[in-house]
Amino acid sequence: MPVELNFLSLLTGCFATPVAENPTVAMVEAAYRAMGLDARYINCDVAPADLGDAVRGARAMGWRGFNCSLPHKVAVIDFIDDLAPSAEIIGAVNCVINDDGRLIGENTDGKGFLTSLKTVTDPKGKHVVVLGAGGASRAIAIETALAGAASITVVNRDEARGKAVVQLVAAHTSAAAEFVSWKGDYVVPEDADILINATSIGLFPGVKDLPAVDFTSIRPGLVVADVIPNPPHTAFLRMAETHGAITLDGLGMLVNQGVIGIRLWTGREPDAKVMRDALEAVFGA
Numbered sequence: 408m409p410v411e412l413n414f415l416s417l418l419t420g421c422f423a424t425p426v427a428e429n430p431t432v433a434m435v436e437a438a439y440r441a442m443g444l445d446a447r448y449i450n451c452d453v454a455p456a457d458l459g460d461a462v463r464g465a466r467a468m469g470w471r472g473f474n475c476s477l478p479h480k481v482a483v484i485d486f487i488d489d490l491a492p493s494a495e496i497i498g499a500v501n502c503v504i505n506d507d508g509r510l511i512g513e514n515t516d517g518k519g520f521l522t523s524l525k526t527v528t529d530p531k532g533k534h535v536v537v538l539g540a541g542g543a544s545r546a547i548a549i550e551t552a553l554a555g556a557a558s559i560t561v562v563n564r565d566e567a568r569g570k571a572v573v574q575l576v577a578a579h580t581s582a583a584a585e586f587v588s589w590k591g592d593y594v595v596p597e598d599a600d601i602l603i604n605a606t607s608i609g610l611f612p613g614v615k616d617l618p619a620v621d622f623t624s625i626r627p628g629l630v631v632a633d634v635i636p637n638p639p640h641t642a643f644l645r646m647a648e649t650h651g652a653i654t655l656d657g658l659g660m661l662v663n664q665g666v667i668g669i670r671l672w673t674g675r676e677p678d679a680k681v682m683r684d685a686l687e688a689v690f691g692a
Contacts, residue, residue: 413445415445416445416446416447417444417445417446417447417471417672417673418446418447418449418465418468418469418470418471419435419446419447419448419449419470419471419472419473419474419668419672420432420447420448420449420450420451420465420470420473420474421448421449421450421451421473421474421475421476422451422453422458422461422462422465422473422474422475422476422479422483423450423451423452423453423474423475423476423477423478423479424452424453424454424455424477424478425452426450426451426452426453426476427450427452428611428637429450429476430636430637430661430686430689430690431448431450431474431661431665432448432449432450433685433686433688433689434661434662434665434681434682434683434685434686435448435665435668435669435682436448436685437681437682437684437685438665438666438669438677438678438681438682438685439669439677441677441678441681442673442675442677442678444673444675446471446673453479455478455479455482458479458482458483458486459485459486462483462486462487462503462510463486465503465505466505466508466510469505470505471504471505471672471673472502472503472504472505472668472671472672473502473503474501474502474503474668475500475501475502475503476501477542480499480500480501480542481498481499481500481542483500483503483512484498484499484500484512486510487500487503487510487511487512488509488510488511489509489510489511489512490511490512490513491511491512491513491514493513493514493517493518493546493549493550494512494513494514496549496575496579497514497517497542497545497546497549497575498545498575499514499542499545499546500512500513500514501513501514501515501516501542501546501664502514502515502664502667502668502671504671504672513667513671514546515664515667515668515671516542516543516546516547516660516664517545517546517547517548517549517550517551518546518550518663518664518667519659519660519661519662519663519664519665519666519667520543520546520547520550520551520603520632520634520659520660520663520664521547521550521551521554522659522663523632523655523659523660523662523663524551524601524630524632524655526655526659527630527653527655528600528601528630528653529554529555530551530554530555530556530600530601531554531555531556532555532556532557533556533557533600533601534556534557534558534560534596534598534599534600534601535548535551535552535556535558535559535560535599535600535601535603536559536560536562536595536596536599536601536602536603537559537560537561537562537572537603537605538562538563538589538593538602538603538604538605538606538618538620539562539563539604539605539606540561540563540565540568540569540571540572541568541605541606541607543605543634544561544563544572544605544606545572545575547603547605547634548561548572548575548576548584549575549576549579549580551582551601552576552579552580552581552582552584553579553580556582557582557583558582558583558584558585559573559576559582559583559584559585560584560585560586560587560596560599561573561576561584561585561586561587562586562587562588562589562593563586563588563589564588564589564590566586566588569586569587569588569589570586572584572586573585573586589619591619592619592620592621593618593619593620593621594621594624595620595621595624595625595626595629597626599629600629600630601629601630601631601632602620602625602629602630602631602632602647602652603631603632603633603634604618604631604632604633604634604635604641604643605634606618607635608643609633609635609641609642609643610635610637611637611638614638614641614642615642616642617642617643617646618643620643622646622647622649622650623650625647625650625651625652626650626651626652627650627651627652628651628652628653629647629651629652629653630652630653630654630655631643631644631647631652631653631654631655632654632655632656632657633654633655633656633657634657634660635657636656636657636658636660636661636686636690637657637690638690639656639657639658639686639687639690640656641656641657644656658683658686658687658690659683661686662679662682662683662686663679665677665682666679666682
């Protein structure tokens with residue numbers, strides 16, 4: 408009997424610059440193999456001026472979807488067809504789904520972080536402090552507020568960007584929100600329950616860099632999280648642990664947003680443990 412042959416792989420990937428150090432490919436392709444899928448995840452170094460061409464190319468080649476990382480999370484909106492509700496609120500896209508030729512932008516960063524956070528604490532009723540006001544900060548502030556956080560404090564050096572995140576939280580959630588200007592070492596308030604580094608400070612190769620925080624204000628029992636996956640156990644987390652904090656690394660956020668992305672692209676549920684194991688093998692964690 409003739410055998411039906413199909414050598415057409417399902418294509419996904421990431422558009423960013425730089426992108427060579429993006430480890431998402433390791434965990435996503437590990438998940439694809441475990442799922443028995445003929446699928447690829449391809450890192451593409453795309454300059455800002457070429458983003459439109461890259462998106463059009465992905466559409467023309469029938470890619471199932473792609474991630475967008477820095478610096479494209481906002482700019483990509485101009486080249487896709489529609490936004491999911493969370494992406495519309497946050498104003499940034501990190502995951503694009505090809506729905507029968509229509510490109511839909513989603514934001515899975517905040518959802519991925521929230522899933523990870525809930526392994527150590529529920530943000531409901533809590534005071535959450537977010538360091539930074541970039542795309543990750545916006546997503547995390549919105550998703551933790553929607554999950555019931557009582558108040559969100561955004562700490563940032565650029566006042567306009569910080570206040571924009573606060574206004575976003577106030578407009579779309581019931582959480583109280585305030586902006587604090589980041590001058591000198593930030594003193595963590597005594598009533599804070601969760602402290603999140605949503606900046607890139609400490610990311611490889613700057614692995615010894617620390618956010619400007621007064622670490623003596625970190626008390627035992629405070630939940631301290633970092634969004635940085637490389638290295639997983641950042642200098643920030645190590646320092647917080649010396650003061651008795653409960654820490655949460657950035658691998659959980661990366662894995663969980665990847666789980667959501669694969670689900671959106673394939674309609675199937677990947678194995679999160681397979682994905683985390685792949686990342687830990689990469690980082691020697």
